[in-house]
Each structure stands twice: as C-alpha cells, then as structure tokens.
Amino acid sequence: MASLNPDRRMQVYGALLLLPAALLLATFAYLPTIATLINSLFLPGFRGEPAAFVGLENYALLIEDDTFWQVARNNLIYALGTIPTSIALALGMALFVNARLPGRGFVRMAYFTPTILPMIAAANIWMFFYAPQIGLFNAMLDAVGLPGVNWLGDPGVALFSVIVMTVWKEAGFFMIFYLAALQSIPPELEEASNLEGTSRWSFFWRVTFPLLMPTTLFVLINALINAVRVVDHLFILTKGGPNNATNLLLYYVYENAFSFFDRTYAATITVVILLVLAVVATVKFTILDRRTHYQ
Secondary structure (H helix, E strand, O other), rough: OOOHHHHHHHHHHHHHHHHHHHHHHHHHHHHHHHHHHHHEEOOOOOOOOOEEEEOHHHHHHOOOHHHHHHHHHHHHHHHHHHHHHHHHHHHHHHHHHHHOOHHHHHHHHHHHHHHHOOOOHHHHHHHHHHOOOOOOHHHHHOOOOOOOOOOOOOOOOOHHOOOHHHHHHHHHHHHHHHHHHHOOOOOHHHHEEEEEOOOHHHHHHHHHHHHHHHHHHHHHHHHHHHHHOOOHHHHHOOOOOOOOOOHHHHHHHHHHHHOOHHHHHHHHHHHHHHHHEEEEEEEEHHHHHHHHHOO
C-alpha cells in the first residue's frame, strides 16, 4: 500500500470499504437470483432421480396456467387498490399531524400504532372484525338493519377486505416519511406565500407537493414492493381462497414450493416476478427520477 500513489491508494481503500456490503449483496441477492433462474429450467426429480433439464418448458406451462393469470390479475387489483389509497391517506395524515393541533403527539402515535404490530397479530385482529357471526363489521351492519356480509368467504368481497386491512397497516408507516419531508421544508416558503396572499390549496400544489415528490417516489417504490411480497396475512386470513379469489403472486409461489412441492415451477414464477420488478425499477431510474428531482 505504501508504494501506491495517493489516488490508487484511495481507490483500494474504497474497494475494501465496499467489500463487506458487496459480499452480503452477492450472497443474499445475486447468487439466489442466479440459482432461481437455473432451477426454473429444470423439472423436479422424484424418488431420488436427478432433476431433468427442460429449458423453457416451465415458462410455456406458466403461460397456459389459468390460475397464474387469475393470481396475477388479483395482484394487479390489489396493487391498484392499496398503493394510491395508502399514499394519499399517508399524505393526508402527515399534513394533519404536522399542523399545530393539541395532542398531536398522541395522534401521531395512534396513526403509527398499526405499523408496529406484527402482521400475524394484525391479521388476527382483523379476523375478529371480519368474522361472519360475531364480527365487529357485521354487528355494525346489524345495528342499522342491514344484512351481514361474509367478508372473507365471498369471492366478490374477500380481496377488497384484504385491501382494506393492508391500507390500515401501511398508511401509518408511509406517513412517517411524509412527516419527515414536511418538517424539512423551509418555513420561509410559507411565510413568503402568506405575504403574497397565496391560498393554502395553491401553496400545497405549487410548493409543498412538488417538494414532496422525491419522498412520494420513495414511498411509491416501497408500496409497490409491499404489494408483491404479500404472504403472511393471506396465510392467516384466507389462505388464498375462496377459489383463489385472494391468492397473490408470492403466496402462489409459496403454495407451489411448500404445498405442491414443485419448487422448479415456483422458481419460474419467481423469475417472472423479478423481471416485472426489474422493468419497474428501470422505468423509475431512467424516467421518473429525472422528473422527480430538480436536475
């Protein structure tokens, strides 16, 4: 190291500092991705026989799999139902608790409490809300003379019920990011707008919301990832039923891998999910980033 020139020495130092993170990333991200891609090209071996290489046959089966397309459609509806609603609700809550109101610390805690609950605990709470006979929601409907609803057993309602629970769970988490971003906006901007006689609505759309766009993009990507990696509360609430009405992509991967013991087909679905997320990430870094940040 002593014989290296200063620029070269700094490059070596930088590489050594990055080495632990690079090893972790390769071990837990890149190598599993490569292994999953390789597994998707095989059929599982039975009774001790080795796995058989079949090339793209699993992908051909996936295209013809009606259940996969139903699950993909469910996931699209789930994403469209949870992402915009969670973000809008989180922004509204952040604006509310950022204002000068009495007891705002308590309100912030109340909004954030669903986030700190384990997903299994939250799902069990909502199981009580949705229970057909003794559930809170049906008791409220009965109090006003309306018939009860089988919230998790009706194929036309079950996915909506899961979406509502997810929005309740995620909005408080996203609110924290918006609240931090709001508190970083210089107060001089609001003071100047007040001197100019700008309305609160105009100030929000022309100043506050554009300054929140980097946070919105960050929250959007996290919400998209959350919409794809749903397993735990489906396992508690519906197990993908009734009749695959609430089955989502990652839960379908779990079913194929651990219920049907078809791990190569599960790997095929995983590769497709990764490709979709890669396309979304490419759009994010090539298009949205330039329109979000002031460059």
